[in-house]
Amino acid sequence: MSPGRLPAPVVDGLLVGAALVDTWVNVDLTDPAETVCALLAAFALALRRRLPLTTFVLALPTALITDAVFATIAALYTLSSLSRRLWLPAVCALAFAAADFLPWPWSAVRPAELARTPSLIQLVYTLATAAAPVFLGQLVQAHRELSLRLAEISDAREHERLLTDQSILSEERAQLAREMHDVVSHQVSLIAVQAGALQVGSRDNETRAAAATIRQLSVQTLDELRHMVSVLRASGGRRTELTPQPSLADLRRLVAGSGIEAELETDLPGDLPPTVQRAVYRTVQEALTNVRKHAPGARATVRIHHGDDALHTVVTNTAPTRPALALPSAHHGLVGLRQRAELLGGTVEAGPTADGGYRLHLELPAEGRPNRE
CATH class of the missing domain: 3.30.565.10 (Histidine kinase-like ATPase, C-terminal domain)
Known part of the structure; x- marks a missing residue:
């Protein structure tokens, strides 16, 4: 439900109430037939969303034998707004116009009277009254479908934007992977090689121990860098976990x-x-x-x-x-x-x-x- 719109049960209840008011004003409640048809048409509006054609059929007799036409018009509008076959609401509109125009009982119809000017004006008015809910229903249906199409277009554009962002991110990750491989990995490899040479060539035990530590850390850093490069080069093509992740078991090492x-x-x-x-x-x-x-x-x-x-x-x-060396830090x-x-x-x-x-x-x-x- 859109913000500001009433819930569907509330709208249906208001329509039923309006049809009952129309019945009280325009129906002779002392006539059982008119009363039953009018009440049936009014309460049938509660079914208009699930059974629009059935609702119209139940509401049509009240337009034939009474002057209460609100329920029939509401049912016709609902049928037009929900039906994707235009001929169906058009046929129902003609049926409503005929029921509203022809007198009841039909045995009282006199063709000569129907040809008079006042009767023709009434016929045009009745046809316009029947056409109005059909056109309004079709307009509401077109608006609803247009809103759906616009929502689909918006979703498609958002999806396209995400794909574009992923493509840009993939390119950036690939470039970063190249930089890490060509520059950082190369320099760390040189550190490991120089530390290994110092470890072998030095005669000082403390220096050799420090060189061994440097070499060990360099090799470990190289392994982590290689794994990070493989993750970056995946670029979202497949899920690559940053494994193995450190745990408490790795603290002593x-x-x-x-x-x-x-x-x-x-x-x-x-x-x-x-x-x-x-x-x-x-x-x-x-x-x-x-x-x-x-x-x-x-x-x-x-x-x-x-x-x-x-x-x-x-x-x-x-x-x-001893004094600390000036090292770069972010x-x-x-x-x-x-x-x-x-x-x-x-x-x-x-x-x-x-x-x-x-x-x-x-x-x-x-x-x-x-x-x-």
Whole structure:
């Protein structure tokens, strides 16, 4: 139902009420035949949407033997607005005009009187009265079909726009995949090769350990880049999941390969929702990356525990022991962590500590359910 339009049962009820008023005004209620026909025509309007032709047939006798024609006109309009065969409402209109024009009983018809001018004027008026609901019904039907066609055109244009957007997105993803493969993958490969050479050629154990860590991280980054390139090149042609997704089981390997002195303490079960496990993993990953970038020589502690119906992930680090190198950064890491936590109904707090270190705290509701006030 369109906004501002009355419900169909209300409209039908109003039409029945109007037909009853027409019956009370124009029908001799002392005549049983007229009363029965008029009441039958009035209440038949309740069926006009489901059985339009039957409704008109039931309403036609009242136009023949009484002056109450409202129900018949309403039934004729409904039939015209719902029928896709124009000849059917046209025939019904002629039947209504004949019933309304000819006197009742038909035995009283005198051809000479019908040929008089007043009778001809009445005939023209009756034909116009019968044609009006037919034309109005056809107009309403045409308007309804036009609205449907316009809606279909709008849907088709929206679908075409989506296809165009997908095509543009596919091209952009393909271009990004090429850039990642040709530039980023190449440079990371060079880092891995140089780190491997340094690991083999160096005599200093600390240097060799650092080179091994760099090489391991480079190889892992290359694997992730190759998977991302394959996802981008899919371009929506088939569903490609970003698998395997990290979980709590990968935390120890993450901490061990972080390249810094770090300690992990956790008592969380391994059956938490995947979204929660990913949030915890990415938080620890980002925190350790920031320690490595901004606090060289610092020690880190990762504590993950469950308490107060919430999951707590706290990553702290000591003060750096040597100056940090100036590395490029978009400063999107903490913003992304906060957005991920908000989606799960949690919070992220980060800031410096009193001893010159840094602390990051992720709090998520138990079972990963968003908080509901």
